[in-house]
Amino acid sequence: MRLFLITTLLLIGFSEAFSQECKSTLTGEVVDFHSGAPLIGATVTVLDNGNVKKSAITDLNGKFLIKNVCDGNFELEVSHPECQSKIIPIEIDKNTFKKVRLEHHLEKLNEVIIIGDQTEKGVTKATSVQTLKATQIEQFSDASLGDALREISGVSSLNTGSTIVKPVIQGLNSSRILIITNNIRLQDQEWGIEHAPNVDLNTADRLTVIKGSGALQYGGDAIGGVVLANPAPLARKDTLFGKTILSGSSNGRGGSITSSLDKGFNNGIGVRVQGTYKRFGDFRAPDYLLTNTGSEQKSFSATVGINKFLYGAEVYYSYFDTKLGILQAADLGNVTDLIRAINAPVPEIIEDFSYDIGLPRQEVAHHLVKLSSYLRLERLGRLKLQYSFQFNDRQEFDDRSFINDDVPVVDLELTTHNLDLLLEVDSFENSKITAGVNGLFQENFADPVTQVRRVIPDYEKYSLGAFAGIAHNITESLLVDIGARIDFTHIDAQKFYRGTFFEDRGYDVDFADIVVEQVGSQILTNPVFDYTTFSATVGLSHDINENLELLFNYGLASRPPNPSELFSEGLNQAAVAFELGDLRIQEEVANKLAVTFKGSLFDQRFNFNLTPYANFINDYIVLEPSEDGVITTSRGAFQEFEYIQNDARLLGVDFDASYDFNDYFQLKTSFSYLRGDDTVRDRPLINIPSSNLFNTITYKNKKLKNLNLQLKSEIFFEQTRFPDNNFTAQIVENNQFVDVLVDVSTPPPGYHLLHFDSSIKFDLGDITNLELGFSVDNIFDTSYRQYLNRFRFFADDLGRNFTLRLKLNY
Structure with missing residues (x-):
């Protein structure tokens, strides 16, 4: 009986097996998503609940054939050595055909990640590009964007005291430098010399500097260069991680805390939140406190996005809030104060340390x-659409006895809308085409609550x-690499002029048509300007061999x-200057040539980058002291500055090199030299950075908890080429007016600084680790004054500073 039952069950099983239809045929082809070209050697596998049933390899035409397949619902896994593997559902019913498109060039994409400092999106590939990575940026978590960028050769800073730092690229700053944060061009009234970029450095995973106009995607007006502050991509798989950096500094008796948290999901959705808080009191020069130089910063950002191969979307919001004290000793009432401050060995106002940020x-x-x-288009590329909104509210406060201190002297509200459309065509094997359009609407509102003449008027752009x-x-x-760009700009302003000033400048003759009405001694005008500008770039990149490369741009x-x-x-109170614009100023046009020679020698132990360049700028716009020297206002007498135009020539060279002595010791060096000339007046340009030489010796030992020790030397040479903008002023001495020569031109002496930095890492778990860092800036507490610091007339720069950093990865 038992034998009969076993035999019956076996016969039923064989019957069901033979009754299942497994005579179907699966055919198909595997092609490149972009070009449609056949992919040879791709593996196509039929899976049933994860079990391999059948497989085949594509032929020379990218086609495959799998015979004797059962009907039903399965999964098809397609892989290729140079592609991202793909698993797709498939229903097989008798003879079935399936076409599969794969993202090709995976190996090339991986190379992009490795040498990402050369291949930022939207950047000309044959131009000089340098990058600071996350580990370097984190050393400046309690500092500013301008402070960090000084690590790159050819990049310096234009300072207003110790808290306001603007980047300078190869001698150019402000509106000549585009700052791109998370693929958005920053619109934060960057034209002001004392306006620092409103960017939280800690949002960036890397900082890339393009020295020149090699990023036409972002604008054609990058005469100086472009700074890209890009965050890390959002997570695309199921994961949760974050980091927190806490720092404390002796100079300023403050510090910062910054944290970020990332969450990813397998469906391609990623989320990130990030925040930073910084607080410092009065900073200190080697011999005295710098009264009213405290600062406070609060910032927050959040990102939600979905990143699929065929499509993706992202929503991003950031808030940046800062309060910056201006050195009280620089708050002058008249030229007599300026002369006294320049000649005084120490600031006239030195008070006890305070966290208060006053006036x-x-x-x-x-x-x-x-x-x-974004949307990927088959056999074409990627189409991207982006809208951004920015609102910048700038308020500047000063001591005015007749008005409440809480009423600002400057209150500017700048609103900007941007719309960008970008098409990246990558369907050609050896070429990549990029094209797009940008639109902008901007509105500036100067709040009259200040009861002060508006330095910048209301305007629409x-x-x-x-x-x-x-x-x-x-x-x-x-x-x-070839690119071209055309821009049209329209500015429509509403501005009041003093009647006497309007006539003295000759505007009543040259711009009579802009007058709307006369209100007492004031003239209301409506200046409207249209500008059409062209930009272009041509670059060549030649690999001499596997170790040497030559770039021309x-x-x-x-x-x-x-x-x-x-x-x-x-009056620009932060700059202690009365500034005058000019309606006659025209477009500025630069022609720049640069050659970069770089490579790796001696088994890649020696790496170098040499870039000589020449920048010829027609109608170069510069703010410099006027011939009148001083202007007297109801608030006192101040040095007068005005914008003028002349042709300029900038010649320079940047050099970087590093040498690995062994697995532990490395020497890095960088040198920058720049010569700037006004070719019309045959004299040096104002505010050209002096030559500098940086050397860093590093000891790294991964076996000793990733111990890292650095000693850095910074030599800043004295600037010996400068224009003579000295002026004569009348001051009262012994109850008599006397003429005094005011020296506002002579640069300070050169100086040498030494810095130390160290870090060590402790593993606390599988993914959790703690990194401790300790650094000393200006080890010998050297007294010095930086040529490009607007407050060099009033006080020394910062003295010694000890900083302790704690970084927790989790």
Whole structure:
């Protein structure tokens, strides 16, 4: 009986097995998603609940054939050595055909990640590019963007005291430098010399500096260069991680805390939140306190996005709020105070340490919203649409006995809308084409509650730009990169002029048509300007061999004058200057040539980068002391500055090198030299950085808890080439007016600083680790004054500073 039952069950099983239909045929082809070209050697596997049923390899035409397949629902896994593997559901019913498209060039994409400092999106590939990575940025978590960028050769800073730091690239600053944060061009009244970028350094995973107009996607007015502050990509798989950095400093008796948290999901959705808080009291020079130089910063950002191969979208919001004290000793009432301050060995106002941020001070809030999306188009590329909104509210406060101290002397509200459309065509094997359009609407409102003449008037600005470029590999070792851009800019302003000033400048003759009405001694005007500018770039990249590369780049960059250059008429308290714009100022046009020779020698132990360059700028716009020297206002007598235009020539060289002695010791060196000339007046340009030489010796030992020790030497040579902008002023001595020569031109002496930095890492779990860092800036407490610090007339720069950092990865 038992034998009968077993035999019956076996016969039933064989019957069911033979009754299942497994005579179907699966055919298909595997092609490149972008070009449609067949992919040879791709593996196609039929899976049933994870079990392999059948497989095949694509032929020379990218086609495959799998016979004797059962009907039903299965999964098809397709893989290729140079592609991201793909698993797709498939229903097999008799003879079935399936076409599969794979993202090709995976190996090339991985190379992009490895040498990412050369291949930022939207950047010409044959131009000089340098990058600071996350580990370097984290050393400046309690500092500013300008402080961190000084680590790159050819980048210096224009300072207003110790808290306001603007980057300078190869001698150029402000509106000549585009700052891109999370793929958004920052619009934060960058024209002001004393306006620091409203960016939280801690949001960036890398900082990239393009020295020149090699990023036409972002604008054609990058005469100086472009700074890209890009965050890390959002997580695309199920994960949760974060980091917190806590720092404390002796100088300023303050510190910062910054944290970020990332969450990813397997469906491609990623979320990130990040925040930073910084607080410092009065900073200290080697011999005295710098009264009223405290600062406070609060910032927050949040990102939500979905990142799929065929499509993606992202929503981003950031808030940046800062309060900056202005050195009280620089708050002058008249030229007599200026002369006394210049001649005094120490600031005239030195008070006890305080965290209070009094008068004068700046308060700035910046909101930024971004909505972006992309769609991959088969056999073409990627189409991206992005909208951004920015609102910048800048308030500056000063001591005015007749008005409440809480009423600002400057209150500017700048609102900006941007719309960008970008098409990246990557369907060609040896070429990549990029094209797009940008639109902008901007509105500035100068709040009259200040009861002070508006330095910058109300205005509306419209701009429209279009660009296109192609990067083509002529051979495996030679790449050519060509791009062009055209921009149209329209500015419509409403401004009151003093009647006497309007006539003295000759505006009543040259701009009579802009007069709307006369109100008492004031003239209401409506200046309207249109500008059309062209920009272009041509670059070549040649791999001499596997270790040496030669780059050549020519860049044509053009920019219209900014509102400050056109309309300024008033006291800039932070700069201690009365600034005058000029309605006659025209577009600025630069022609720049740069050659970069870089490579790795001696088994890649020696790496170097040498970039000589020449920048010829027609109608160069510069703010410099006027011939009148001093202007007397109801608030006192002040040095007068005005915007003028002349042709300029900048010649320079940047050099970087590193040598690995062994697995533990490394020496890095960098040198920058720049010569700037006004070719019309045959004299040096003002505010050109002096030559500098940096050397860093590093000891690293991964076996000793990733111990890292650094000693850095910074040598800043004295600037010996400068224009003579000295002026004569009348002051009262012994109850008599006497003429005194005011020296505002002579640069300070050169100086040498030594710094130390160290870190060590402890593993606390599988993914959790703690890194401790300790650094000393200005080890020998050297007294010095930086040439490009607007407050060098009043006080020394910062003295010794001890900093302790704790970084927790989790």
